[in-house]
Amino acid sequence: MPYKPQIEPGKTDYKPDVQITSLGEKIGDAAVPADFPAHILRFRNGRWDQSVGLQRLSDEQWLAHFGKFDPLPDNLAPPLALRYHGHQFRTYNPEIGDGRGFLFAQLRDQEDRLMDLGTKGSGTTPWSRAGDGRLTLKGGVREILATEMLEALGVNTSKTFSLVETGEKLMRGDEPSPTRSAVMTRLSHGHIRIGTFQRIAYEKxxxxxxxxxxxxxxxxxxxxxxxxxxxxxxxxxxxxxxxxxxxxxxxxxxxxxxxxxxxxxxxxxxxxxxxxxxxxxxxxxxxxxxxxxxxxxxxxxxxxxxxxxxxxxxxxxxxxxxxxxxxxxxxxxxxxxxxxTEHFCWRLGVRSEGFERDRDLVVAAEKGLAAKTIEIDRFFHNWGRMEDIAKPDDDMSEFAEFRALVACRQRERMPVSDYWQRPDPCSMHIDEVESIWSAIADDDNWRPLDDKISQIRDMGHALRNG
Incomplete structure (x- = not known):
């Protein structure tokens, strides 16, 4: 069966539907949002706010709900820090749970799916242990970049819904400190984890x-x-x-x-x-x-x-x-x-022909890619542009088997989008991530982030529609 990307956001009315409370008190604990000294809106997801009926909120209303966490109408009040256990690097830990976030709201999307709005960096909870319950602004920016890129590449991912800078200075051991603080809200199809079941089994x-x-x-x-x-x-x-x-x-x-x-x-x-x-x-x-x-x-x-x-x-x-x-x-x-194999064929833009034939094609591509003569994104971009998978002065013989197999495959997508006319692929490697953050940290310049989001969404459109 050919791969199908996740649904696209559409418009709907606000439809609160708090289902989590049906599980009783042992699923989570009441949490109190932090009282932040500042609320500066840095990111608002204008693609996905309409999918849950919140597109009409003014920026002021947005900050009230996603910076101060005033409850949404007929929704959770107070929010819930969910309980769970988990294996962390394969060591079982029964002392964890939502330590810097909570489930803020539940509502229906345009497909009538139950969606969660959950937070990260919204303050301490009963499960914070020694943590401060905060999120660095850099961590929030990185989550925007990850979710936007993965969504464009057809990965089923949560969506970064909102990022609000909160005016605190945080101390962290793995980045220059003090560093700026933020609170993030994500939109996802549920926050129930394998660790949620592990906790319940632990308690029998x-x-x-x-x-x-x-x-x-x-x-x-x-x-x-x-x-x-x-x-x-x-x-x-x-x-x-x-x-x-x-x-x-x-x-x-x-x-x-x-x-x-x-x-x-x-x-x-x-x-x-x-x-x-x-x-x-x-x-x-x-x-x-x-x-x-x-x-x-x-x-x-x-x-x-x-x-x-x-x-x-x-x-x-x-x-x-x-x-x-x-x-x-x-x-x-x-x-x-x-x-x-199905997802690989989808990114190539060729028709899936069943596991056996797809496997041969993908194994041939993997063999070529393993030689590390071409980056992954460049490989897919060149093929999407209908270019030979080769560099000047190098016939890249490691892709000979792939070329022979792919030449017989029917295309599902033709390169009609402007994205395919660009000479370089849209990538998301660590040097660019650090460059985007440096512009914000050094000059409060958000343009590189905005530009990158636009480029990523253009790629996503091209991968879905040609």
Missing amino acids: NEALMHQLVGYCLEQYYGGAQTEHPATELFAKVTQQVARLAGSYMTAGFVHGVLNTDNINISGESFDYGPWRFTPYWEPGFTAAYFDHESLYCFARQPEALHWNLAQFASALRLIADSNPLVATLESFPKAYGTAF
């Missing part, structure tokens, strides 16, 4: 586990279709996580922190910290400086996500039989392979 709360399984099936997957909802949910989540893994690889993206508390039950990527895009097809490329064993390096991401699903299965054993869970877990490699 069978009733809540049944309730949460039903909630996730109803809100993210259209309701239960069988008499075994826990195994049904696991099968659906496994398929979505396989799609996520495949899209990460095609995008050349390295999340950096694929812990179980960072894996969403909807299969949607979110929570971006030390992320990077690898310029070349480099299996060992690692994003997080603290990932000393390269556990979450580029090539090991499918393995990491598979391991996380095993922890999900282990949690579900509280209410489900092991055999069907194991069978589904064993289906992940094939599901991932199919998702990867």
